[in-house]
Amino acid sequence: MTDPAASTLFQPYQLGSTTLRNRAVLSPMTRVSAEADGTVTEQTAEYYRIFAAGDFGTIITEGSFIDAAHSQTYLRQAGMATERHVQAWRRVTAAVHREGANIIAQLQHSGPQGQGNAHETGVLGPSAIPARGEQLAMYRGQGPYPTPMPLDVDGLTRVREAFVASALRAQQAGFDGVEIHGANGYLLDAFLTDYLNHRDDNYGGSAQNRIRLSAEIARAVRTAVGPDFTVGIRISQGKVSDLHHKWTGGVAEAATIFTTLAETGLDYLHVTEHIATEPAFPGQDSRSLAQLAREFAPNLSIIANGSINTSEPAHTLLEEGAADLVAIGMAALSNRDWPLRVLREHPLEPAFSPRKFGGLATVQDWELDADAQLTIQ
Numbered sequence: 461m462t463d464p465a466a467s468t469l470f471q472p473y474q475l476g477s478t479t480l481r482n483r484a485v486l487s488p489m490t491r492v493s494a495e496a497d498g499t500v501t502e503q504t505a506e507y508y509r510i511f512a513a514g515d516f517g518t519i520i521t522e523g524s525f526i527d528a529a530h531s532q533t534y535l536r537q538a539g540m541a542t543e544r545h546v547q548a549w550r551r552v553t554a555a556v557h558r559e560g561a562n563i564i565a566q567l568q569h570s571g572p573q574g575q576g577n578a579h580e581t582g583v584l585g586p587s588a589i590p591a592r593g594e595q596l597a598m599y600r601g602q603g604p605y606p607t608p609m610p611l612d613v614d615g616l617t618r619v620r621e622a623f624v625a626s627a628l629r630a631q632q633a634g635f636d637g638v639e640i641h642g643a644n645g646y647l648l649d650a651f652l653t654d655y656l657n658h659r660d661d662n663y664g665g666s667a668q669n670r671i672r673l674s675a676e677i678a679r680a681v682r683t684a685v686g687p688d689f690t691v692g693i694r695i696s697q698g699k700v701s702d703l704h705h706k707w708t709g710g711v712a713e714a715a716t717i718f719t720t721l722a723e724t725g726l727d728y729l730h731v732t733e734h735i736a737t738e739p740a741f742p743g744q745d746s747r748s749l750a751q752l753a754r755e756f757a758p759n760l761s762i763i764a765n766g767s768i769n770t771s772e773p774a775h776t777l778l779e780e781g782a783a784d785l786v787a788i789g790m791a792a793l794s795n796r797d798w799p800l801r802v803l804r805e806h807p808l809e810p811a812f813s814p815r816k817f818g819g820l821a822t823v824q825d826w827e828l829d830a831d832a833q834l835t836i837q
Contacts (some may be wrong), residue, residue, distance in 0.1 A: 564690065567639065571648070593605070
């Protein structure tokens with residue numbers, strides 16, 4: 461591409477009620493660097509400010525737990541559950557806004573993948589079936605995942621209410637929107653996953669039933685925050701505990717999921733795969749998950765995420781119309797000015813291996829050196 465500035469990547473975009481300066485989004489990444497009660501710090505504000513100064517149009521934060529009960533997933537995870545959390549997040553949103561970027565809060569309930577909670581013992585899920593695999597050491601976990609306690613009707617009500625209350629807190633904290641975490645094996649995705657959800661009520665069985673809780677929460681959040689606040693949801697097939705999972709119903713299941721969510725009042729779908737440009741169902745269909753979301757939810761904006769380390773997949777997804785926005789993850793950690801580097805055709809540093817961060821995924825001091833990170837001025 462001869463003139464990067466003319467590409468779709470660097471054009472403004474209207475995401476719900478929010479005008480974005482470009483199509484580059486910082487992907488949500490768990491950093492377990494909050495205080496013990498989930499309060500984010502001045503370090504958090506500087507961490508996100510640097511990405512905004514690097515010309516990302518939108519920042520989606522790490523997932524924040526939504527209540528002082530069972531929603532916390534990791535020790536020292538950020539929270540959006542108390543007034544103290546709100547006050548601390550205001551410093552972050554102000555820092556990002558000063559750099560001209562927008563910021564969206566991701567709201568998360570751990571579900572069966574909980575491995576560190578300062579408030580309650582035990583984890584919740586659709587059924588008494590543990591997540592596969594082992595807890596993540598980089599987030600202070602060890603051993604197999606615990607067997608969850610199945611949520612009853614009252615428990616489902618509490619979950620919906622917690623998402624709504626947390627979204628309202630994010631609004632008070634100065635965020636431009638919220639993203640409901642419905643992906644990666646956490647609570648809402650556990651309901652969507654057939655092998656974790658053996659319920660025989662309206663929340664189990666068919667794909668329509670398994671996406672019901674996510675849809676109800678999306679509607680409730682939209683109603684609570686009003687029309688002038690951006691609301692999206694993150695959706696995936698793979699999980700923290702099962703990276704290669706595919707929806708067993710294939711394209712038909714994708715159609716049910718995306719058409720249902722498209723009717724809830726959401727502004728966007730954030731679809732994440734290991735590789736965003738690859739077919740969602742190899743051997744069955746050539747379309748990526750982003751392309752399927754586009755087809756079955758044509759009225760929603762689509763954010764694509766997954767191994768978008770260089771400009772090539774970003775341009776492909778945007779120019780071919782599969783996505784409206786692209787979310788950059790690991791490559792952003794090594795290139796906090798990723799958009800500027802692409803715009804000015806400056807070489808990108810290779811995406812970091814997680815080993816770069818040592819044993820824990822906490823924010824490192826070297827990440828807060830703005831002069832070292834923002835090399836393109």
